[in-house]
Amino acid sequence: MSSPSLSALIWSVADLLRGDYKPADYGKVILPFTILRRLDCALAPTKADVLAEFQAQSAAGLNPDPFLRRKSGQSFFNTSPLDLPKLLGDPDNVAANLTAYIQAFSPEVRDIFERFEFHNQVDRLAKAKLLFLVAQKFAAFDLHPDAVSNSQMGSVFEELIRRFAELSNETAGEHFTPREVIRLMVNLIFIEDDAALTKPGVVRTIYDPTAGTGGMLSVAEEHLKAQNPNAQLTMFGQELNPESYAICKADMLIKGQDVRQIAFGNTLSDDGHPGRTFDYMLANPPFGVEWKKVEKEVRAEHEQKGFDGRFGPGLPRVSDGSLLFLLHMLSKMRPAAEGGCRFGIVLNGSPLFTGGAGSGESEIRRHLLESDLVEAIIALPTDMFFNTGIATYVWVLTNRKSQDRKGKVQLIDGSGFWRKMRKSLGSKRKEMGEDDIATVTRLFGAFVEAEVATVIDASGATVSRVIVEAGETAPEAPEGGKVKIAPLSRILPTSAFGYRTITVERPLKDEAGKVVVGQKGKSKDKPLPDSALRDTENVPLTEDVGAYFRREVLPHAPDAWIDEAKTRVGYEIPFNRQFYVFEPPRDLEEIDADLRAVTDRIKAMIEGLAA
Structure with a gap:
């Protein structure tokens, strides 16, 4: 059955x-x-x-x-x-x-x-x-x-829980991850380790800090057993929901796992595996769920332990705690000297760009990128999860990057790799097929830049979609048709996501238009800034601030200056901007021709009704 x-x-x-x-x-x-x-x-x-x-x-x-x-x-x-x-x-x-x-x-x-x-x-x-x-x-x-x-x-x-979640209106992303998303994540974290994982008697550890019913751990074990039946994957996890914890524990019992390694409780306030590190990790923390209930414990650890604790880089806003789980997982990475770790985590779009320079989110991104821990970020199709249709992303992080990946981040737009489900399940209307998973996995494993060429015939129908890797030639357009090219995989230096926020000041002037200068202290005899004219500019880290200021600001405000004391370094990952393709508007003659055709068709229909 x-x-x-x-x-x-x-x-x-x-x-x-x-x-x-x-x-x-x-x-x-x-x-x-x-x-x-x-x-x-x-x-x-x-x-x-x-x-x-x-x-x-x-x-x-x-x-x-x-x-x-x-x-x-x-x-x-x-x-x-x-x-x-x-x-x-x-x-x-x-x-x-x-x-x-x-x-x-x-x-x-x-x-x-x-x-x-x-x-x-x-x-x-x-x-x-x-x-x-x-x-x-x-x-x-x-x-x-x-x-x-x-x-x-x-x-x-998982299907039973989905049904109950629908009836009780559970929070989006609160329960479990679709199996095809887990398979993709498992492929990504294991991809470069096939040789090591097939050795006799291999023992590896895997951890899920938001274990739910244990689906991620189970799929990871199935993947490893398929490669090497003699390999042993020791599973660890933690879960807050009592019912999900009970199901996970029962599943682990049947598998013969040590259920003491599945801890109960809140991962953020009460780490169930203190001091332990792991070879692999997977997680799908709740999307957009506030962490006010554990704010006291988290802030205390951040302030008292700093980088010796889990939350040293910074704290996100209280309304979304997903980045706290990412920081927790960073603390659980096996040190590179002991073999290192790779993990995958599903996040919504907010952690990519929320928060300006100096904010908790920006400081967390800064730590990840300057430490060269981010290997890839993959955009998933929308409408993939049972409780929400929002855009989601898989982040792949590691402390053992291969030489060719050092200092670089790969972005893959996997949002177009899906097929429509025959029957929707809650908010889930799309699923990734085996071919879709294989394509994204191959792009990640090959670490190549690529584009997708969509071949459109003369009638406007899509004929095919072809992946064109760097150095390959795009297919030719059919007669009367065209080929649309869009980026699919991009490889960027980590510095490409950094910027400096500079504060641009303009002088304060009195009623006569005369510049007001300071009378004492550091500002003596210097123009005082006018807070009403104060502005900020974001300058890419890859660009000289002085050159930018001379080019973009001084031609419009010759009396402006930079308040160096207020300069802040920030990081954001504008994912969609990297894959945006400008499409010029159609010629007016073509639009007019379409309008005339529609108008003529409507007139003909009206005349037919009047006859």
């Missing part, structure tokens, strides 16, 4: 809940029951062996835990003779037996259900006389890993 079909089947349980539960609360029942059935099915083949081992070790007075994990073939176990189907044999005591069954799980599984506050839902369902019916529904689902792979199960959880 496909993931959409299975998620629709599980979602059908909501029909039982309608009336007794608000739609936004369906997830409080369906998600924990789905996890319970998944764990139930995973333990079924070894159930008898585990129970026998439990009796033997308990009789011998030994701690049975390690023996039971080995017997179960999983990193968890259950010592109850019950399972979900057996609970149905005693309809009058389903609530008590279900509670006892859950308490018989190993501690890490019990914690999952505590995060869901599942005992409250059991009581509520029992009072509504729904518990037996819901348990009966889930007992009929075969969710064993042999029937439903870990990857498929992850997609099912």
Whole structure:
């Protein structure tokens, strides 16, 4: 059964809940029951062996835990003779037996259900006389890993969460990242490491500070296992939402990962992995979500620890904390001397340009670019995420750039690589196909400048789109048609994004038009500035300030001067400006001809109606 079909089947349980539960609360029942059935099915083949081992070790007075994990073939176990189907044999005591069954799980599984506050839902369902019916529904689902792979199960959880998020109007970007975006990000962070990752016995670490349900970690593991079945990817993460944390933890249990490496809590105020660094990282922090709740802790770390802490470069405005997650990830990079790190993070457009010179955002960009940590920024298509249609970008950062990438940043406009979905899912109307992902990955891996040539026939229809790399020749236009060329991949020096904001002063004049000069201190006998005439200019770092001032300012204001004390260095990444293509307006004769044709057609229609 496909993931959409299975998620629709599980979602059908909501029909039982309608009336007794608000739609936004369906997830409080369906998600924990789905996890319970998944764990139930995973333990079924070894159930008898585990129970026998439990009796033997308990009789011998030994701690049975390690023996039971080995017997179960999983990193968890259950010592109850019950399972979900057996609970149905005693309809009058389903609530008590279900509670006892859950308490018989190993501690890490019990914690999952505590995060869901599942005992409250059991009581509520029992009072509504729904518990037996819901348990009966889930007992009929075969969710064993042999029937439903870990990857498929992850997609099912994400589809269920998407449905609940729509019903509860969750914040945009709050939940999870589409699988094709994760695949692209995984390709990008692993691309240059294929040789190293295929060596026997390879062990690598990966971390997601906003782990959600663990989708990014799971896709990364699938990618690595496909390359090298013997490789080991040790996963670490942290998640704030209790339900998402519980799902992630359950998924990691089935995979045999150490669930202690998935921390619970707010990454910004309470780092769950202090002092630890990683080989790879992936993240999709919430878009445009304020960080006022953790402002006290974050500001204290910034002010007291500076660059010895996580937030030394600067703090963004309180209304958007996504750059704080990026700074947190910088602190988690394995040092270059120990092999280095590469990570990918999804951000909206705001971190590219928000904030002028000297602002927190600009200082963060300055630190990233002057430290030569930004490898590439890729624009994704709009309408890619389930809760928002805004423009998004994948940033790729590393502290182990290859020689040819040093001092440079690659910008790739991937916004045109998509296909329309047959059915929209919330705000998601587009998806990246495998060919689209491969194209963007290849452009990044090849580190080349490229353009896209759109071939248009005489009727104005698009015939084809051809990628033209530097040194290649664009295709010829068909007869009566044309070829439109637009930049696709650009490689720029890091200094191209820097500028100096200079303050231009004009002299203050009295009513007679005479320049007013200072009477004491540093300004004695010097013209006083007129604040009403004060202006600022942004001068690229690559240009001499004096030459710019003489060329752009003095011809218009001969008495102006620069207040050197107010000069600030800033950085911004005007992504769209790098890919803008000017299209001259059409000739007036052509426009007039079109208007005449339309007018004649309208007149003919009116005459036809009047006849």
